Amino acid sequence: ENVLTQSPGTLSLSPGERATLSCRASQRVNSGYFAWYQQKPGQAPRLLIYDASSRATGIPDRFSGSGSGTDFTLTISRLEPEDFAVYYCQDYGDSAWTFGQGTKVEIK
Amino acid sequence: EVHLAESGGGFVQPGGSLRLSCAASGFSFSSYWMSWVRQAPGKGLEWVANIKHDGRDKFYVESVKGRFTISRDNAKNSLYLQMDSLRAEDTAVYYCVTGGRPPSWGRGALVTVSS
Numbered sequence: 507e508n509v510l511t512q513s514p515g516t517l518s519l520s521p522g523e524r525a526t527l528s529c530r531a532s533q534r535v536n537s538g539y540f541a542w543y544q545q546k547p548g549q550a551p552r553l554l555i556y557d558a559s560s561r562a563t564g565i566p567d568r569f570s571g572s573g574s575g576t577d578f579t580l581t582i583s584r585l586e587p588e589d590f591a592v593y594y595c596q597d598y599g600d601s602a603w604t605f606g607q608g609t610k611v612e613i614k
Numbered sequence: 615e616v617h618l619a620e621s622g623g624g625f626v627q628p629g630g631s632l633r634l635s636c637a638a639s640g641f642s643f644s645s646y647w648m649s650w651v652r653q654a655p656g657k658g659l660e661w662v663a664n665i666k667h668d669g670r671d672k673f674y675v676e677s678v679k680g681r682f683t684i685s686r687d688n689a690k691n692s693l694y695l696q697m698d699s700l701r702a703e704d705t706a707v708y709y710c711v712t713g714g715r716p717p718s719w720g721r722g723a724l725v726t727v728s729s
Binding site: 538539541543550551553556557560562594596598601602603604605606607608 | 649651658659660661664671673675709713715716717718719720721722
């Protein structure tokens with residue numbers, strides 16, 4: 507089982523600031539099957555990034571994904587009020603999927 | 615456009631059974647692995663089960679092995695999750711998810727296990 511560890515657990519930032527979220531895997535990940543999601547209370551996860559760096563349809567370009575192997579990063583270049591939420595990384599390249607525990611981006 | 619609609623959620627007592635269904639449209643269902651992912655109240659996302667496109671291979675998280683069964687009917691573009699011997703810790707929103715690139719998610723179905 508590939509364990510995904512996200513850091514930090516909580517990120518306290520102000521609108522307009524840059525957010526950098528990390529996801530580290532215990533085993534090498536196939537970048538073609540690595541994704542990032544945003545989730546707000548009461549809503550289903552919203553796909554932001556797939557293939558480690560491809561933006562999903564309709565996702566603003568302030569969201570970007572990078573990384574390979576065991577280290578991946580989600581960057582939000584300038585936080586908008588609607589970006590404060592919980593973010594999850596996902597490895598879906600194997601027969602068993604794994605998710606990170608989540609990073610909460612909160613308003614400072 | 616991919617559309618996934620879960621149904622069959624509800625309230626059940628511990629030890630009971632429930633069957634979730636997921637109706638798929640907008641893509642070639644029979645060509646994709648399909649999955650169930652759940653989220654307990656206030657918790658993170660947890661993968662539950664995967665099924666290969668032809669239904670021959672199935673994989674489960676350890677905590678549901680022997681109790682849950684994933685299946686599919688490619689002729690009906692439908693995915694299922696039979697949940698038996700339910701426990702309080704199975705209480706969650708259950709999402710139907712495609713194994714495609716990119717993956718697509720349904721809106722989820724709430725399952726509550728309580729006495």
